[in-house]
Amino acid sequence: MNKIQSRLRLFLALSLSLFFGFSFLLYTSFMSYKTLSRQLEDSYHLQGLLTHPKSKEFLQEANHFVLKAQPPHRKQLLQQTLNTLNKRTLTPKERNILNRSEHSFQKVLKNKTQYLEKRIFYFSLITFFSMLLGILSFYRITVYSVLKPLHDLSMKMRDFLNNKYSYKFSVPPHNEVGQIQSTFNALAQKVLNQIEELKALDKAKSEFLSIASHELRTPLTSIKGSLGLLKGGVVDKLSEPSLNLVSIAEQETDRLIRLINDLLDLAKIEAKKFPLKKEWTPLIPLLEQTQKTMEGLAHAAQVSIKLDTDLNHISIFVDKERIQQVLTNLISNAIKYTPPQSQVTLRAFIDEDNLLTIEVSDQGKGIAPEDQELIFEQFRQVTSEDSPLVKGTGLGLAIAKALIDEHGGSIGVQSMPNKGATFYFKLHDWKEEPHEEGAIAS
Structure with a gap:
């Protein structure tokens, strides 16, 4: 299985063998060339000293070169010539013999140096190309066997993170x-199988909620109507304790109907069967209507609701009923x-990103940072020793988030413990109508 490692080792061994082998031959050739060049220079210099001696110092210098002379027969001739010069000058015949011997020796040296020059040139090329071949081979193996497959695998992993599972x-x-x-393939296949199972379970859950909610709402409506008749004295006038019990039963029936309606809305949203009826709606009347609707609940809790805005000529492109549902949910939570x-x-108000922002702020005990994401999940409520569970379904914020998402907006909360909480949502589609004309801002 370690094919890449084996190939890299093989190419590295071959490349290093070629490089060091030809580098050694290049080095030996260069040293030989250097020695022959020095011998050629010495031959020219020695020839000049012996054919035209000027003093005994020149002869002593010539004797130094003669002692290193090669080959033996040349050394012998040079020694004889030097001995003769110590006694007398050379005759023309002796000078010619010396010159012919040195010229022959120099010719041999020139031929050898020319051969070594070519040898050095070719070995330099072979060394360079062997090193280049090793680098290119290493690059090709690294790119096509390691980097490119890893890049492709990285792209698949990135697609997987972005919920793109369509590749084969x-x-x-x-x-x-x-x-x-x-x-990765085994892990991805396992995840895909689990996703299919989760989709099937989620579909079954949505179908169950839809069927159960429809089946429950019909008898609850009948129960609510019957309780209303009893409370109105249709059968007989009830005593005060009986009226209290009927009122409690009626309130709990209303709560169950709201829960069923929430479950139905949630099932429709998850099934993508929740069409929005968008239209341009004036902002201020929508906010004022919601404020009036919640005044009864606020009065019972001894809480006041303050509307703070100066956007008098703003209209928003929304489903009015659903945005009012979101506002009602946020305000009722704030009152609780x-x-x-x-x-x-x-x-x-309009924020710095030119988005219409609506906020609902309370003066409660606040929400811890670690709980601020959880509260938008289904059936989740924040509880602690200082903040006991408040009666509710745990679906309101989940539905509010789903509705704002359907409008293409965003919803969130800003809060610190013991400093209250501010829930907000932002919408893109709004326009200002100072007179009869408006400009859409997005």
Whole structure:
């Protein structure tokens, strides 16, 4: 399975063998060339000293070169010539013999140096190209056997993270990268199988919620109507304790109907069967209508609702009923968590990103940072020793988030413990109508 490692080792061994082998031959050739060049220079110099001696110092210098002379027969001739010069000058015949001997020796040296020059040139080329071949081979193996497969695998992993599962699994190569790809393929296949199972379970859950909600809402409507008749004295006038019990039963029936409606809305949203009826809606009347709707709940909790906005000529492109549902949910939550004699603030403004922002702020005990993401999940409520569970379904914020997402907006919360909480949502589609004309901002 270690094919890449084996190939890299093989090419590295071959490249290093070629490089060091020809580098050694290049070095020996260069040293030989250097020695022959020095001998050629010495021959020219010695020839000049012996054919035209000027003093005994020149002869002593010539004797130094003669002692190193090669080959033996040349050394013998030079020694004889030097002995003769110590006694007398050379005759023309002796000078010619010396010159012919040195010329012959110099010719041999020139031929050898020319051969070594070519040898050095070719060995330099071979050394260079062997090194270049090794680098190119290493680069090709690294790119096509390691980097490119790893890049392709990285792209598949990135697609997987972005929920793109449409590609086909390829047969991985039998090497180290292939082992990584095989592991990823097995993991991806397992995840895909689990996703299909989760989709089937989610579909079954949505169908169950839809069917159960429809089946429950019909008898609850009948129960609510019957309780209303009893409370109105149709059968007989009820005593005060009986009226209290009927009122409690009626309130709990209303709560169950709201829960069923929430479950139905959630099932429709998850099934993508929740079409929005968008239209241009004036902002201020929508906020004021929601404020009036919630005044009864706020009065019962001894809490006031303050509307704070100066966007008098703004219209938003939304489903009015659904945005009012989101506002009602946020305001009712704020009222639940705000202590008596306190205030809930409803604000609307245009933020620095040119988005219409609506905020609902309370004066409650706040939400810890680690819980701020959880509260938008289904059936989740934040509880602690200082903040006990408040009666509710745990679906309101999940539905609000789904509705704002359907509008292409965003929803969130800003809060610190013991400093209250501010829930907000942002919308893109709004326009200002100062007179009869408006400009859409997005």
